[in-house]
Amino acid sequence: MKKILITGTGSHIGSSFENWICQWNEKYLVNSIDMKEDSWKDKSFQEYDVVLHVAAIVHIRGIDEKQYFQINRNLAVDVASKAKEQGVKQFVFISTMGVYGTEIGCIGPYTSASPKTPYAKSKLEAEKQLFEIGDKNFKVAVLRPPIVYGKDCKGNYPRLAQMALKLPFIPLIDNNRSMIYSDNLSEFIRLLVEHEESGLFFPQNKDYVNTSQLLALIRKAHGKKTKISSLFRPFICLGMLVSATGRKVFGSLVYDKGMPGGPETMMRGQKIDYETVSFEESIRKTEIS
Numbered sequence: 001m002k003k004i005l006i007t008g009t010g011s012h013i014g015s016s017f018e019n020w021i022c023q024w025n026e027k028y029l030v031n032s033i034d035m036k037e038d039s040w041k042d043k044s045f046q047e048y049d050v051v052l053h054v055a056a057i058v059h060i061r062g063i064d065e066k067q068y069f070q071i072n073r074n075l076a077v078d079v080a081s082k083a084k085e086q087g088v089k090q091f092v093f094i095s096t097m098g099v100y101g102t103e104i105g106c107i108g109p110y111t112s113a114s115p116k117t118p119y120a121k122s123k124l125e126a127e128k129q130l131f132e133i134g135d136k137n138f139k140v141a142v143l144r145p146p147i148v149y150g151k152d153c154k155g156n157y158p159r160l161a162q163m164a165l166k167l168p169f170i171p172l173i174d175n176n177r178s179m180i181y182s183d184n185l186s187e188f189i190r191l192l193v194e195h196e197e198s199g200l201f202f203p204q205n206k207d208y209v210n211t212s213q214l215l216a217l218i219r220k221a222h223g224k225k226t227k228i229s230s231l232f233r234p235f236i237c238l239g240m241l242v243s244a245t246g247r248k249v250f251g252s253l254v255y256d257k258g259m260p261g262g263p264e265t266m267m268r269g270q271k272i273d274y275e276t277v278s279f280e281e282s283i284r285k286t287e288i289s
Helices: 012-024 038-042 065-085 118-133 156-166 182-195 211-221 233-242 244-250 279-287
Strands: 002-007 028-033 050-053 090-094 105-107 139-143 147-149 179-181 199-201 253-255
Touching: 002 012, 002 182, 012 028, 012 182, 050 065, 065 090, 065 118, 090 118, 090 182, 118 139, 139 182, 147 156, 147 182, 156 211, 179 182, 179 279, 211 279
Parallel strands: 002 028, 002 050, 050 090, 090 139, 105 253, 139 199, 147 179
Antiparallel strands: none
């Protein structure tokens, strides 16, 4: 049995993973601890094989930039150092697509990281220091997921869902986005743990997501009929030129599918499949179940 410690309670990714892994009670034991105070320093890690570190601060107005680095970098490195000292075999760290600092385009194996926000900068610095700690006996796996969505998720997806339900029609948008359903991400993490992998990974759903299709599926899940119109396409194009929000909603931003952890990933010489449900079903489960 593998014993997994989630450092950081209450996060969507951590909670989703804990719920997902319960299907294999005979293979995995999972506990979580709160990282908001220093009490974690008194917790022994010796009984655990894996630490999944999800504690972070994302985009919070009014906090000092130093706090991002204190939590997202320093805390992660401190936890990893303790885990290594106490014999933990694998450390899984959740980073972000934001380290690339781009709002549109295709990110491939040779795309350079160029973070623009304190959140992304602190995550990238954490990655670098964590890989320095890693070795053959302490495997470090870093994930840079795109938009993560699922029941009760936070971030960009809920805002899109609210917009979908309020719009009188859906604008016709010709774009693609990399996204990942939380259960798919949880299954990917489980496979990382099962195969004791290390390195940098870019998990995503098998297929890119078109924003018009996404908005229509959200409406369908709520029993709403949808009209799609190309009438406002010129205004959308203009919005993408002048607005970061416009680029995030209507622009294309994807990972190359051949990136490590993508739909074509191999582990131990075998292609892995971590897509648990179809895209349409994942939207229905996110919105309704």
